[in-house]
Amino acid sequence: MKAKNQFVKIIFYIAIALFLRFVLIDRVLEAYGQWWIQALTIAVIFIVGMVFIFRGTANVIEETTDVLKDRTGLAGGFLQSFGTAFPDMIIGVMAAILSLQVRETDYVRAINLAIIAASATFGSNIYNIFHAVWCIYRQNLADIKNKAVLMFPPFKFGGRLRPLKEHKVKPSIREMDGAIRVLTALTLLTAFVAMSMVIFGRVADLSEGFAGDLYQLIRPVGIVLFVLCIGVLFYFRKSEKPESPVEEISVEERYYASRRTVRIWFDLILSGIAILFAAESMVKSMEVFSHLTHIPFVITGIMAGIIGCLGEMIVVHNFSINPKGRIGDAVVGVAMDNIVTTLGASLVAIMGGIFLGGNSLILIFIIILTGNTLLIEQISKLKNKLI
Numbered sequence: 001m002k003a004k005n006q007f008v009k010i011i012f013y014i015a016i017a018l019f020l021r022f023v024l025i026d027r028v029l030e031a032y033g034q035w036w037i038q039a040l041t042i043a044v045i046f047i048v049g050m051v052f053i054f055r056g057t058a059n060v061i062e063e064t065t066d067v068l069k070d071r072t073g074l075a076g077g078f079l080q081s082f083g084t085a086f087p088d089m090i091i092g093v094m095a096a097i098l099s100l101q102v103r104e105t106d107y108v109r110a111i112n113l114a115i116i117a118a119s120a121t122f123g124s125n126i127y128n129i130f131h132a133v134w135c136i137y138r139q140n141l142a143d144i145k146n147k148a149v150l151m152f153p154p155f156k157f158g159g160r161l162r163p164l165k166e167h168k169v170k171p172s173i174r175e176m177d178g179a180i181r182v183l184t185a186l187t188l189l190t191a192f193v194a195m196s197m198v199i200f201g202r203v204a205d206l207s208e209g210f211a212g213d214l215y216q217l218i219r220p221v222g223i224v225l226f227v228l229c230i231g232v233l234f235y236f237r238k239s240e241k242p243e244s245p246v247e248e249i250s251v252e253e254r255y256y257a258s259r260r261t262v263r264i265w266f267d268l269i270l271s272g273i274a275i276l277f278a279a280e281s282m283v284k285s286m287e288v289f290s291h292l293t294h295i296p297f298v299i300t301g302i303m304a305g306i307i308g309c310l311g312e313m314i315v316v317h318n319f320s321i322n323p324k325g326r327i328g329d330a331v332v333g334v335a336m337d338n339i340v341t342t343l344g345a346s347l348v349a350i351m352g353g354i355f356l357g358g359n360s361l362i363l364i365f366i367i368i369l370t371g372n373t374l375l376i377e378q379i380s381k382l383k384n385k386l387i
Helices: 005-028 033-070 076-084 086-102 109-144 173-200 220-234 251-257 262-293 297-321 327-351 358-386
Strands: 148-154 156-162 215-216 354-355
Touching: 005 033, 005 262, 033 148, 033 251, 086 109, 086 220, 086 262, 086 327, 086 354, 109 148, 109 262, 109 297, 109 327, 109 354, 109 358, 148 262, 156 297, 156 358, 173 220, 173 358, 215 358, 220 327, 262 297, 297 327, 354 358
Parallel strands: none
Antiparallel strands: 148 156, 215 354
8 A cells, every 4th residue: 555655655745845835935934033943943944844745855865776776777876866866956956046046236145055055965975984894883883793783773763784694685796896896086177176176266356244265166177077977887887686586576566567667757757846945944044044043164064064965874884784685786876875975066167156164074085985985895895795
């Protein structure tokens, strides 16, 4: 019964997202000036958007990925990344659009929104990578101890990870090699972004209200980055995993397996629409939140990064505790997700709306590169168990 109601649930997600955008934002958050009404409205938008809409659409993405992979020959992680990275991209793009709209009338606000665009986009990569590091670390620990371990000890709500020998379908060595190569490409792209901002993007003429250095990812670099991201995604698009055995397909996946491919893509597009309106509501909420709390916009953006990557984190988590050989999809997917997010950053740069401060620039990219290195190490350990 649950699977039969998938389409109805997706339509419901869209309805809730439209309510957030056109009722809570337009008629409540921007219409009432009382701080407590604004704070309550922001809390509702974030809770409903993160816990309900993003989590629900992440389940749709998870349930359709394996079916589309088998039909198209594309990597499950590749397909997964386009769905789960959409919130990251749209938050950055929407913040950039809002920034460009007010640039002529309110330059300070425009820069603040551009900082949100950059810090939310790259900040989400931090959450994605370190969550994946934790998931694979716990899987390796289960293999070392030769018994199931909790994902988040001592809590049981996160599920358990079983040793690989108990998995009904094991990930392949080729999948692990592919994941390492994708992460290596992501590391190079991230380093390219950081160096480009430092070498070419320093903004010399700062307006009043900004202290310290400010760096921009300029349009020509954004175009080069866009081409590089497209090239990497195209190169790693093919699946390295055999088709899933029929007996290992879930009820929801069986439901989608009996549907036409066009219908599956249609459900994913509708899920993207729900994410689009929910993300736009959150961008507007973030700006109001910064004004209410006086928290710097870059910090607000980094905190909001978890909004964009929540779907990816849920999918990676579920794939990790699911003993059906989905760990390969998980690790490839998180790397692909961050490349798609970087692709979104290039689009924002082409639009002219991505800035980061000096300290923020250094810290964010150092953390991302560190996370990439740690994840490569954990994947290598996991690969050793398969040899």
